[in-house]
Amino acid sequence: MSRAIAKTGPVTAVGTMSGTSLDGVDSAVLVTDGHRIESFGPTSYRSYTDIEERVLRRALGKWSGTDVDAATEVVERAHLELLGAVEAADLIGFHGQTLAHAPRAQGTLQVGDGARLAEVLNRPVVWDFRSTDVALGGEGAPLAPFFHFACAKHIGADAPLAFLNLGGVGNLTYVDPRCGSPETPGALLAFDTGPANAPVNDLLQARRGLKYDKDGRIAAEGTGDQRVVEVFLAEPFFSRSPPKSLDRNDFANVSQQVADLSDADAAATLIAICAAGVAEGMRHCPAPPSHVLVTGGGRHNPVLMRMLADALECPISPVEQVGLDGDMLEAQAFAYLAVRVARGLPTSCPTTTGVSIATGGGTVSWPAETEALA
Numbered sequence: 001m002s003r004a005i006a007k008t009g010p011v012t013a014v015g016t017m018s019g020t021s022l023d024g025v026d027s028a029v030l031v032t033d034g035h036r037i038e039s040f041g042p043t044s045y046r047s048y049t050d051i052e053e054r055v056l057r058r059a060l061g062k063w064s065g066t067d068v069d070a071a072t073e074v075v076e077r078a079h080l081e082l083l084g085a086v087e088a089a090d091l092i093g094f095h096g097q098t099l100a101h102a103p104r105a106q107g108t109l110q111v112g113d114g115a116r117l118a119e120v121l122n123r124p125v126v127w128d129f130r131s132t133d134v135a136l137g138g139e140g141a142p143l144a145p146f147f148h149f150a151c152a153k154h155i156g157a158d159a160p161l162a163f164l165n166l167g168g169v170g171n172l173t174y175v176d177p178r179c180g181s182p183e184t185p186g187a188l189l190a191f192d193t194g195p196a197n198a199p200v201n202d203l204l205q206a207r208r209g210l211k212y213d214k215d216g217r218i219a220a221e222g223t224g225d226q227r228v229v230e231v232f233l234a235e236p237f238f239s240r241s242p243p244k245s246l247d248r249n250d251f252a253n254v255s256q257q258v259a260d261l262s263d264a265d266a267a268a269t270l271i272a273i274c275a276a277g278v279a280e281g282m283r284h285c286p287a288p289p290s291h292v293l294v295t296g297g298g299r300h301n302p303v304l305m306r307m308l309a310d311a312l313e314c315p316i317s318p319v320e321q322v323g324l325d326g327d328m329l330e331a332q333a334f335a336y337l338a339v340r341v342a343r344g345l346p347t348s349c350p351t352t353t354g355v356s357i358a359t360g361g362g363t364v365s366w367p368a369e370t371e372a373l374a
Ligand SMILES: Nc1ncnc2c1ncn2[C@@H]1O[C@H](COP(=O)(O)OP(=O)(O)OP(=O)(O)O)[C@@H](O)[C@H]1O
Pocket: 017, 018, 019, 020, 021, 022, 023, 165, 166, 167, 168, 169, 170, 197, 198, 201, 211, 212, 213, 214, 215, 216, 295, 296, 297, 298, 300, 301, 302, 330
């Protein structure tokens, strides 16, 4: 008999995230009852090979067909390799890889079959986290905010603060930790801020065959073109009130606006666009947060962090400053959300995704011989 999930008390779960940067899969173990964070466990990472990354890139923006099938195979293989080595967890939160996201049109697509993973790994898998939210009128993203609320409680925050994730796309969560639960009105406000690292990655890939601008060294040599930044910020997305979300390639045309600039100026401009999008997003928050805590790879870019510090009216620092792991926060989030889904708790609400009522998405797939609840 496979291990079952208790109805109450802490569960050891492992979450995975294959993000929009397409660099690889993160996994992180978390012990939680679906409300409180009890403790953080081991983390691991499996990078995509160059060939795998190309397969994923080819499938971006597609909803079905052979490219999507090939990407699905890559995603499942990478997760099976990574998760096969994680013995300690009783439940898996499998985000999969987003290939396309158009919540008010075709929907949202995260590939990788959680039912297959459950069979092969012989453990329950929670997956397809976003589609119920979309079906109920939500954006389906961002979903990390309920975990951000738990993080704020965990670090003992007593004043409103913000979590800013800078991956391929940026997203911000304003948290008021004085509220009793994430669904309490006023506890959370969340939305995507705009493109983050995806445009600069794509630019440097195309021009120099680089995966990204390590430590912002190229951008540091250049000057951001403020005119391009201002034109970009006139896009209706930035003035729209949250909740709102983006597909990775929604602003892929930004590359044309920096086509005439040198590599250094183009990189500096794209990074300035990311910072300006965050500053613009901050206007939608009820008040300036006491502190902005940054997660995701963008916090390693000193040029971007400096631009953000200049643009925001409050202190900003990597989440490591409060003892959290900025490379693994999203994987931890999906471990947390998996436990909430398994226990029938909501994972989104009107102020995080715009869904009409607090909603618990996600599908739980059990391996053939597991008893669902102990
Ligand atoms: N040392 C560094 N210097 C500059 N940029 C960096 C550095 N390390 C990581 N990055 C940037 O961060 C990106 C990876 O960020 P992250 O892993 O948070 O993305 P993701 O989880 O795939 O995206 P998302 O959160 O949008 O799903 C890299 O592609 C790169 O652009």
